[in-house]
Amino acid sequence: MSLYVMKFGGSSVGDTERMKRVAGRVVEKADEGHQCVVVVSAMGDTTDDLIDQAKMLNSELPAREMDMLLTTGEQISISLLSMAIQALGRKAISFTGWQAGFRTEPVHGKARINNIHPERVNEALAGGNIVIVAGFQGMTEDGEITTLGRGGSDTTAVALAAAIKADACEIYTDVDGIYSTDPRIVKVARKLKEISYDEMLELANLGAAVLHPRAVEYAKHSGVPLIVRSSFNHNEGTVVKEEAAMEQGVVVSGIAYDKNVARISILGVPDVPGVLAEVFGALASEQIDVDIIVQSGVMDGKADFSFSVALSDRENALRVLEGLHSRLPYREVTSEDNLVKVSIVGAGMVSHPGVAAKMFQVISSQGVSIKMVSTSEIKVSCVIDGDKLHDVIKALHTAYDLDTAEQAVVGGPQVRR
Amino acid sequence: MSLYVMKFGGSSVGDTERMKRVAGRVVEKADEGHQCVVVVSAMGDTTDDLIDQAKMLNSELPAREMDMLLTTGEQISISLLSMAIQALGRKAISFTGWQAGFRTEPVHGKARINNIHPERVNEALAGGNIVIVAGFQGMTEDGEITTLGRGGSDTTAVALAAAIKADACEIYTDVDGIYSTDPRIVKVARKLKEISYDEMLELANLGAAVLHPRAVEYAKHSGVPLIVRSSFNHNEGTVVKEEAAMEQGVVVSGIAYDKNVARISILGVPDVPGVLAEVFGALASEQIDVDIIVQSGVMDGKADFSFSVALSDRENALRVLEGLHSRLPYREVTSEDNLVKVSIVGAGMVSHPGVAAKMFQVISSQGVSIKMVSTSEIKVSCVIDGDKLHDVIKALHTAYDLDTAEQAVVGGPQVRR
Incomplete structure (x- = not known):
């Protein structure tokens, strides 16, 4: 029992x-x-x-x-x-x-x-x-x-x-479990038998929202095994637990994407200490979450930097930066949408160097340029133009040996209602 | 304040x-x-x-x-x-x-x-x-x-x-207050300025269900003045309190009626001790409330008695009596509906003898016979045939000097939704 x-x-x-x-x-x-x-x-x-x-x-x-x-x-x-x-x-x-x-x-x-x-x-x-x-x-x-x-x-x-x-x-x-990527984009997406809490957290945070990240964090913290399965059939589902059994040779478990991305760039900022703290402190106090931050080289004592926020936060973020202008004499603020963040997630990549390099290469081979990059031990994320999203995901899915022979069968979109 | x-x-x-x-x-x-x-x-x-x-x-x-x-x-x-x-x-x-x-x-x-x-x-x-x-x-x-x-x-x-x-x-x-009787029947019903808890309790229990009896009991017990008034206008309403100021010469405050009445008679019951206890114990254990009980004279060691119950309890009560037949060899059980209980209520009647006699006389003068009677210090109830209900109520309303010059204005029926 x-x-x-x-x-x-x-x-x-x-x-x-x-x-x-x-x-x-x-x-x-x-x-x-x-x-x-x-x-x-x-x-x-x-x-x-x-x-x-x-x-x-x-x-x-x-x-x-x-x-x-x-x-x-x-x-x-x-x-x-x-x-x-x-x-x-x-x-x-x-x-x-x-x-x-x-x-x-x-x-x-x-x-x-x-x-x-x-x-x-x-x-x-x-x-x-x-x-x-x-x-x-x-x-x-x-x-x-x-x-x-x-x-x-x-x-x-x-x-x-x-x-x-x-x-x-x-x-x-309303889905059978956690898939290697969105089955609406890749018909041969594979349903995962097991996945670790950390991988699930990355996927959950990255928009593959079958489970809410807060719930996954709670499960990881307490060690409760989660089983994601369909309420419409008796298929096995996916087990989320601490140490997921790694399949032979599988380095990347899943590919996620997030369309809710905007990039904001601040150009010609005086390169003095405390600038970043001031900018991101002001954004945080308005409840704006900043995801990736990239600072480019300094020239003539001025620096450029970019960061990504949720698309829905863009207007608010621009307003905050405008309000800072009197104290922070930057040259210009620009922003960009029609972007998407594509991420590969896998506990196996810790011990496999070259995983990120392969990702950059696959994306380039689709004629898509990479705008921002961030990495963690089990994830690489690239912000790219949104136009060729499907081609990029299909190519990555194939490159990391995730394609199965069967077509994925899902009850509905792999998106949380 | x-x-x-x-x-x-x-x-x-x-x-x-x-x-x-x-x-x-x-x-x-x-x-x-x-x-x-x-x-x-x-x-x-x-x-x-x-x-x-x-x-x-x-x-x-x-x-x-x-x-x-x-x-x-x-x-x-x-x-x-x-x-x-x-x-x-x-x-x-x-x-x-x-x-x-x-x-x-x-x-x-x-x-x-x-x-x-x-x-x-x-x-x-x-x-x-x-x-x-x-x-x-x-x-x-x-x-x-x-x-x-x-x-x-x-x-x-x-x-x-x-x-x-x-x-x-x-x-x-949805009514302006407590009326001397149902304004749908008597157009010149009077709205009461004040009424005592006890009178209200009698009226509430008798089917003039603007207030639930349990609430009135609670108010009486705690001494909280109740004010019944309309949510649709700012008219004064009726105050329900311990000692209602008695209008000069007013003996009867209100006339109520209850159509939810059936009479059941048990004929030819052996007149031995404990018979009533047995019958009414059995009814009580089935949650059947008995209202008025009348026992007629004994002849040849056999008695007849009648009681009234809610119309909705009639079938259930007859079933209970049938179940008792083996232990209680009565001759016959009869029942009757199309009855109504008419009641006059007034704290003033304690000090005015002849109030009940007047009621019987008024009802008789309408050509209606009285089937059962019960009285309390502030109430007289008669169970009568339902056919001439309106005539009886109008006649009683006039006989006890309750008619006003104005027509009653109410927002809706004086019945609890």
């Missing part, structure tokens, strides 16, 4: 028919002799409908009351799923975030979990129940209802799995 | 436009310099919609999960109303039942309030907030979410008013 946490997203419980299917899936697992805790999101469009109602009453959407409002979405899901499971003859009980013991920091809309007191979950399991827990929500020490923000239900599932020492946390989604 | 609890039902907050109107009404009160706590029900059809969804998943509607499900209805209302009030420039904060400190017995679907710990409500008021509290719900000592059952939001309002020592509890409804 194993203890599983099973997480189903909003589209998996979009209506009562789908709810019944999820109930059946959970009972199947219980019938195999396992203990099950189910984490579930709000049904389909519930959250959007509630937001629409709120907008009609208060355009500012005050955060504390929005948490009060939106947490009803998961509370509806858990009670209905519990009833659906009971209708199949199994004992089931639902808990809100606060009932399941989720204590968060006192922040609304994007609280972090401080700790979990899962006594009631454990007691209910011991009493033979399937336990249903509302994703995405918690409570402060003062009894205020909070939400965990983006990726919240994944994080709920992983954190709860760690707290109750589950054997695994299964994330049910 | 006074402290008011204001209660709005589901139809008053049926959509976002009505929600805005309620917000405006509350802010008006606050602008007069008062502290306001608002108790609100689920919006319009929300509860019914949730029940429909649940039915599709589990026809048994398990009580614990139904409480989990249905309490989301009020949670949506309170957060939206809080946002609507904030949009008008006032500080507001919403609390669920458990956050407002409602502790109930461990029963689902119809829990009674054990006690209230309103610290958070008091703190929020002290902080200058308008406080919005979810009606109809509470929490057990074990942290289980419960609902208070029928009339729950009225009870929430009154109990909270008592707990925070409010100066009054205003029940906003």
Whole structure:
């Protein structure tokens, strides 16, 4: 007998028919002799409908009351799923975030979990129940209802799995698992049997958003094995764990891309100490995340440097730089979009020199120039022109021996709803 | 500065436009310099919609999960109303039942309030907030979410008013106040300026269901003045309090009726001790409330007796009696519907003999025979044939000097939605 946490997203419980299917899936697992805790999101469009109602009453959407409002979405899901499971003859009980013991920091809309007191979950399991827990929500020490923000239900599932020492946390989604790259671009993408937390983190952060990075970090920290699998079939899925068995000769596990990229360049900046700190401090204080930073050579005491930000942050970043001009007499600021960041990820590349060089060569052979580069021990990222993205990804997939004979079969786009 | 609890039902907050109107009404009160706590029900059809969804998943509607499900209805209302009030420039904060400190017995679907710990409500008021509290719900000592059952939001309002020592509890409804009788039947019904708790209790129990009897009992017990008034206009409403000022010469304050009545007769029962206890014990154990009981004379060691029950309980009651036949050899059981219970209520009748006699006389003068009678210190009830109900009520209204010159103006039927 194993203890599983099973997480189903909003589209998996979009209506009562789908709810019944999820109930059946959970009972199947219980019938195999396992203990099950189910984490579930709000049904389909519930959250959007509630937001629409709120907008009609208060355009500012005050955060504390929005948490009060939106947490009803998961509370509806858990009670209905519990009833659906009971209708199949199994004992089931639902808990809100606060009932399941989720204590968060006192922040609304994007609280972090401080700790979990899962006594009631454990007691209910011991009493033979399937336990249903509302994703995405918690409570402060003062009894205020909070939400965990983006990726919240994944994080709920992983954190709860760690707290109750589950054997695994299964994330049910609309794809079969983690693929070597986007199967919509490369038809012969391979489904990965296993992947390490670090590789998954790189992929998650790079836009292959089947799992939220925060959930992966939590899993890595606590050592809970994650299983990403489809809610529509019984295929095996991908296991995310500490030390993924490395296939013979596989250096690169996956290729990710991110279209949400803009490059900003500051030209002719006085080359004095503290300049970078000033620029990036100002950007950080506006909540703008900077990804890659490149400084070019200094000439006549002036330097040029470039950095990449999310496309959606570009206007905001340019405004911040304009505001700095009085203190920082640069010559010019330019920016560029229609870019894409392509990344190869693989734990194997640590011990294989030349992996990056091969990437640059493959990209060049497609007639594409590389604008920025960043590397980590298990990743190389290149910012390139977006026009030939598909050709570049296909060429890299082939060059790193990732093509399989079979075509990838996926239930939908490999993008998180 | 006074402290008011204001209660709005589901139809008053049926959509976002009505929600805005309620917000405006509350802010008006606050602008007069008062502290306001608002108790609100689920919006319009929300509860019914949730029940429909649940039915599709589990026809048994398990009580614990139904409480989990249905309490989301009020949670949506309170957060939206809080946002609507904030949009008008006032500080507001919403609390669920458990956050407002409602502790109930461990029963689902119809829990009674054990006690209230309103610290958070008091703190929020002290902080200058308008406080919005979810009606109809509470929490057990074990942290289980419960609902208070029928009339729950009225009870929430009154109990909270008592707990925070409010100066009054205003029940906003779709009628102007409490009338001397149903204004749909008697056009010249009079709106009562004041009425005592006891009179209101009799009227509430007798089907003039503007206020739920449980809420009136709570108010009587705690001495909180209730004000029943319209959410659609600023008319004065009716004050329900301990000692209502008695108008000169008014003996009867109101005339109520209840169509939900059936009479059951058991004929030829052996007249031995314990028979009544056996019959009514068996009915009570099936949750059947018996109202009036009449035993006729004994002949040849056999007795006949009749009792009234709610029409909806008739079949169930007959089944119970059938089950008793082996132990209780009665001759025959008969039952009768198309009946109505008409009642006159008035604190003044204690000191005015002949009030009941006058009632019997008025009913007889309409050619209607009286089937059963029951009396209390402030009430006389007669079960009669339903056919001439309107004539009887009009005649009683005139006989007890209740007719006014003006026609009653009401926003809707004097029946609780």
